[in-house]
Structure formats: structure tokens, C-alpha cells
Amino acid sequence: MSITVTTWSLEQTSPADQRPASAPEGDVRVERAEVPSPEFSRFLYTAVGGDVLWTDRLGMTYAEWEKWLARPGVETWVAYDRGTPAGYVELEAQDGGSVEIVYFGLIPAFRGRRIGGHLLSYGAARAWDLGERRPELGPTRRVWLHTCSKDGPHAMDNYLRRGFRLFDTKTEEEPETVTPGPWPGAGL
Template sequence: MNATPVTTWYLEMRDPAWLRPARVPEPAPLILRAEHPLPMLNRFLYTAVGGHWYWRDRLNWSYARWLAWLDRPALQTWVLYVRGTPAGYVELEKQAGDDVEIAYFGLMREFFGQGLGGHLLSVGIERAWAMGARRVWVHTCTLDGPHALANYEARGMRRYHEETRIVHLPAQPEGPWPGWDRSDDV
């Protein structure tokens, strides 16, 4: 394990008028809410998107824990599809005080550079406001995708807190499946 400094930025949107939607890519991708709580789907999305970025918090969750997280009215998962293929997702959680957190957001690497991330984030923020949010917030860090912070700010979210801490990490991320190697991403 390597001791690594990690900077985390907290961003918020306090008014839906702050949203600066990204352009809709052509052809327009489909974004659907996963209305049936299905732990396999969310675990797949979590590892497929976050495996490259040290997303580790949920790797050891059991089926029951995933189901308990998902099977709540406060939680929504929106999945981005490109030509029928899942390409990314946004997970929204309504919290006490009517804040809505963008709990997880991202694209699979194969879909980077197509304008999909800005569009998915725009739709995710719109859905968060539709949940009755008084504030939409998110945190991102230096372990997330290289364009995450810029995307949040480009959509109109504003930083309100920053912190740096030391985290102990393996030499490389876990990857999207057991035995993954960086050479698999050719």
C-alpha cells in the first residue's frame, strides 16, 4: 500500500437556475431510471465505472447490503445507454433537509470523449431538482476521473469546501473485474 495525498472537493448547487446544461450528443443517448432495485446492476455499474479510479468502498458489500441501499424511495439510479449498451450512470440520494447528493457518477472509459459525461451530469442534476432538492451537492477527488471536477464546475456547481488527507492505496486500482491489468484497456 502506498501513502497517497488525496484532495477532495465539495461542490453544491443551491438554485436550479445555476445549471448550465451540456449540449446533447448526436445521436441523443438514452437515459433511463432503473426503477427496480437490482444489486447486480448497481454493482456492475460501480465496478465498471469506478474500477479504474480506486472506487473501493462498496467492493465488499453483500447482496443484502446493496439491496438495503437501493430499495429506498430516497435513492434513484439513472443509467446512460449508447446504442443499447450501458455507458455510465448517476446515483442520487435524497437526504435529510431535502439535500440531494450525487452519490456516484461516471462513464465507462470506452465512452470518454464523446460529450456524454456533461450530458449525463446535466440530466442527473435536473433529476435531483425534480426529487424536491433544496440543494444538490457532490464531492469528487484526485482519485476520480481527470475531468470530473471540471465537469461539475462547467455545469454550474460551486466549490464550498476542500480537504487533503493521506490515503493508503494499492499500486494500481482494483479494475473493473478480478485479475484486471492496465494492459486490458488497450
């Protein structure tokens, strides 16, 4: 059986496009995971993406995770709520001054608490200043991402409110996937 999935690609083409969200109440902070850790990155990937059917990285080996995380211009920024990981944003510098927000999201227990807008704002700002922090990559000229109809119901609105603009839409049939986890029934 298959499902119809719509994928939207969005971008900012200037730092002036950014429309930051206000910081959430409480003790929420965002920090860069400076030590590449396949275990931690896979934890974030499955904890955030398990209920919205992120499956493309589930088959990656430890060595593949290591290689990905060690690439110049790949950064992981993690939101913490009172010391507990709440979500993350993963950046990848690409040719021509583009930086992709490859993954972004919150662990289900932290959704609906105004952390997502703050984390996305923070991640977009780090994408724009990536070239300043890593001069060998060159200046950032564009920040982009994609989201799809499998993502959470507030994802697209959050991207638009943060100043991203739609530049492409694709619709295709995909095989239906069982929610992979992080464990059966997570996020329900």
C-alpha cells in the same frame, strides 16, 4: 505506502444554477433503473469506478446492496449509447432537502464522447425535481457532490461547467490501492 488525496465538495443551491450540456450526437438516452438490482448496480459501480479506484462498496454484501437501493429517495439513472450502458448517476435524498449525487461517471470506453456532460446535466435536473416526483421527501433545496484527485482529469471541469460551485476542500493521506477492476488492466 500512502498517497495524498484531495477531495472537493461542490453544490448547486438553486435550480437556476444549472448549466446543461448539449446532448451528444448519436443515439444516447438516459433512463431510470426503476427495478432495484444489486447485480446491475454493482456492475455499474465496478465498470465505471474500477480504473479510478472506487473501492468503498466492493465489500458490500448482496443484502447491503438491496437495502441501499430500496431506500426512499435513492435513484439510479443510466446513460445508454445504442443500447449499451455507458455510465450512470446515483442520487440520494437526504435530510433538509439536500440531494447528493453519490456516484457519477462513465465506463472508460465511453469517455471523451460528450456523454458525461449530458449525463451530469440530466442527473442534476433529476436531483432538483426529485421532491416533485417523490412529494414525501419534500422539495429539493440543494444538490451536492464530491470529487477527488483520483477521479478522471476532466471531472472537476465538468462539474464547474454544469453550474456546481466549490464549498469545501480536504486533503488527507490514504493507503495506496491497486486498481480493483472490473478485471485486471480494464480501462488501460
